[in-house]
Amino acid sequence: MAGLVKHYQNTMKGIPQLSNNWGSMITLLDAVLITGFNYVPVLGLSKSSATAITATINLGSGHGFIDRQVVRIAGSTNNWDGDYKVLSADGASITVECTAQHPSVILGIATCFTAPADFEIVHQTPTGSLEPKRAYRSTDPESLGLILLVHDFCVSGAAATGAKFAKVGIVSDMSDIDTIISSQMPFNPVDSNANWGWDGTYHGWAKWYYRTAYYGASNTSLEDSSAALVGNSEFNIVTDGVSICVDTYTSNQLSYSIGGVFEFFDHSFVGKNIALLAYGLPNKVAQTQAIVNNGRTAITHQTESSIGYGSSNRNMRGLLWFDASGVENPTALHLPILLSPTNTLASAYSTIQPIFTDLILIDTNSAPRGVIPFLKMTTRSAAQNGVSEQGKYVNRYGFGLTSIATKHAILLERQ
16 A cells, blocks of 8 residues: 555564664664565455455464554565555454455465565665665655665774664765765764764764663763663654654663654745754764763753753754755754643643644754654653554653653654
């Protein structure tokens, strides 16, 4: 089915995990964006009538698919190949949304698996490389066609046992995985490797974290060099085949990191733009900088003094590819408009159905630029690590002063 939003979570069968091992993020992104996972033979398929718009697919026990995820069928010989949203799942079968034109049975040797987001790998390091790198690009013909470059390894000299993260950037073109031949974001012309290397103080620049140290208390501050907690991290990834939102619960005490790359309609020049949201933007953060448990994220939650690095930390941690005139010129983001009810109201909101509103991107000239998909502001204050409301959203809430803390959610569907 065209235009399906696809979401992925750590509890899905066969999905790679984000562990305390460098390279975990690239392994996960390969599965989510390129190959898919959990390949199961199709044993049979039926529709209640020839024109029914749902079908039941028999997969046998232990198939592992869940409600609301998107599966792909491949190998049919009668037009069943494609992507389908799971409406319900039981121990041996799934019911999917289809069209009245789909046949009542399936022919061929078909396989069902978790559908990837249909990006392509433009360049990559060889399989088994100890320094894994990927250059991903959306295959959607209406996308901007820019490259998401990801490095997921510890540069020699940096803290190998410390926090784990993927260094990320947006690139316009490359001749190979190690050679950027055009523009990139973020970029420092004085140090062209600032986003990717280690200079004794800064280990990269823009980062998506996936494993951090154990926090003994919610108000503790720890460095990236602190040993990361053994085990796997909970995560959610949402994508429409162009934009990607990555939400990771990196440790304990509500330690989480949210980032992503988002194409959106920029009202300032009436055209498409792309936002890279990542911790460390727009200004680099030292490996030895002490950071609170929920500080390593693109969306901030507390006052400047609470997060731990500079007075600009309440700004959105991200960059826009085009400036307000539509010219390629990385532009920083300002503090977004937040839903921040008082303590009393927050307590009341936490017990009712939350309200979601768009997250508005505002540049440092205080000009609203547009809204991005999947990330929303919410009136619900209660923190939540799992998926809620029948798999529609994940709720996040920052510790600190309730009256100013940001509440937001990651939607797993368009609505």
